[in-house]
């Protein structure tokens with residue numbers, strides 16, 4: 001079992017570990033590579049200007065973080081092509097489908113980049129170019145594998161000219177059209193081949209060699225070699241469905257066990273139901289089951305004694321009953337009351353968030369959904385939506401409240417922070433005090449919240465502008481408190497400011513705490529946003545282009561809640577895939593309709 005994770009840079013220890021393992025695979029599997037070529041891998045990832053390619057490492061990792069194989073995909077946005085520099089399984093691990101899974105993922109990623117083709121080198125299967133029968137048999141197997149995808153060497157060119165006369169196994173240049181019928185024009189092919197030779201082999205290839213190869217490209221359009229191994233009918237040429245063209249939807253199935261039936265308890269199961277009903281309309285959601293994650297992920301953002309307390313206190317509440325905190329021992333924190341119900345106030349910020357058996361179970365389920373969504377981003381989804389209750393953003397490191405028990409968004413943001421910088425944007429009507437509190441001293445997670453002004457809005461004690469972070473985290477918390485009664489246009493001005501700050505932080509992942517209680521008529525809010533406003537907000541957030549995990553927070557006007565959620569995601573979809581709205585990349589007409 002392995003998962004393929006996309007790595008954009010070497011800024012975190014998890015990425016550094018994967019890159020180091022990829023380098024070990026290179027040394028073991030590519031005996032002809034110089035140590036300099038191996039050493040430059042991290043630099044290729046973080047310096048696209050110098051290498052004139054944007055590089056991404058696709059790492060196939062098992063559950064223990066061991067690299068079972070990898071591919072290094074280079075993108076030349078100036079010439080609209082992708083180049084597969086390496087693809088390799090770890091030594092002894094060629095079975096298990098790793099090579100095939102990696103190549104299919106490479107094709108998905110290349111297609112998502114809207115390139116005109118994927119190019120790579122492959123050693124020849126021609127006896128005149130490959131003398132050793134054993135090596136030639138391996139080369140044949142590889143070319144046959146790629147031919148299944150319609151990828152074949154360029155025909156009638158001198159690309160496979162040995163650098164030194166008599167060198168064995170000069171590589172072909174293979175092109176995978178990624179299922180497109182668009183011909184490769186001669187001039188375009190010449191520009192691409194020149195870029196490959198210059199950018200990759202600049203120091204190896206003398207200028208007259210480059211000119212010789214370029215001038216040998218005379219067919220217009222350029223032809224690929226005729227299929228040699230695979231009959232046309234069995235070739236699969238269209239890339240697999242693009243994961244990043246769907247939104248992973250993870251629903252907390254067990255949410256409805258948590259049902260507080262007291263009058264006025266607006267955080268009710270029907271909230272999920274009305275949202276789910278509306279999400280059936282757009283065709284871009286893919287429902288996935290929640291996975292179970294170790295509880296240590298919760299303890300990495302919540303204090304151990306708080307987690308223990310919630311577990312024990314919830315378990316002791318008789319079936320069907322709820323306990324509300326009613327004593328708040330603010331003066332002597334070292335002597336919490338011995339009675340568990342009395343102690344509730346020691347860990348809670350308000351009087352209306354009850355403890356009961358099912359609250360605990362539902363809160364655990366919500367965390368698993370958020371973590372599953374985070375994992376989806378690592379697996380290649382561009383957007384994941386954890387549709388959960390109870391919400392989480394009011395839960396602090398050691399306190400619950402505001403209908404929240406565990407801060408699912410914060411648990412997921414912390415999980416993602418192992419793989420890159422994370423921004424958390426909280427658009428709930430109420431300040432995300434829990435998320436602020438959890439990351440207040442950290443610079444690797446930037447927390448931003450837009451909310452009703454705490455002078456007049458829950459939670460009243462936090463969400464002010466001057467809370468900017470502490471220690472290493474100073475400057476990494478941004479609060480934008482807003483006046484009461486704000487409308488959609490006014491809201492967007494502030495949202496634009498928040499997004500500008502996030503873009504400046506340049507996160508690798510964005511977590512969105514999506515509260516829809518900014519809607520007109522919400523019983524807990526005062527803003528007047530309509531479904532059109534949610535559509536526009538979604539579009540603005542999607543246009544950031546960041547891998548995005550959305551967690552459901554508030555939103556209590558069930559008459560409009562589902563519709564507002566749907567419009568938000570439709571807007572998000574538009575913002576994320578602008579090609580669908582505009583005419584798309586003119587080089588590949590019709591491509592945007594494929595996913």
Ligand SMILES: [Zn+2]
Pocket residue numbers: 428429430515517524553554555
């Ligand atoms: Zn709220």
